[in-house]
Amino acid sequence: MNTTFLFIGAPEIMVILLIVVMVFGADKIPEIARGLGKGIRQVKDATNEIKRDINESAKSQGLDTDFTKDIKKSISDVKDNIDDLTGPIKRNR
Template sequence: MISQVIFLFISGAEIVFILFIVLLVFGADKVPEIARGLGKGMRQIKDATNDIKSEITKSAEKQGIDVDITKDVRKEIDQVKDDVEEITGPIKRKF
């Protein structure tokens, strides 16, 4: 499921076709350099994002703001899942 989200629902054949076109356009010698550059760029973006998150968290903690809202959200989601399972459990058993 994660791969579908990352690739925006692109199938395997489409990915192979895109890679083939990239190979034709840039050549076999340049593809590793391009991939390495993309990897470095993605790593820098990830590091910058993590730095921003940590700065926001530190700032919020200094001001006394509860930054762990995800626990509350996760708790609510789990409660809804349990309620749905409780309702659909007997229906699933009948079929």
């Protein structure tokens, strides 16, 4: 089994980590990771706030925002039907 992340395999990730340690030093890695974590959290919070604002605005205008649930349910139904048709057939990647 080959583990890949964004088309990068495990050996490439190890080389990247080695270069990061050599450039920044082992003592700076936790500080960098903490900063990245805070940045990702801020982006996620901003995204959630924008979504909430859009939903509140749509509801105040009387727009139906539940149509995405209907789409997800339809997709799930189609997937279940396909799974029922294929039965025990396994797909190899």
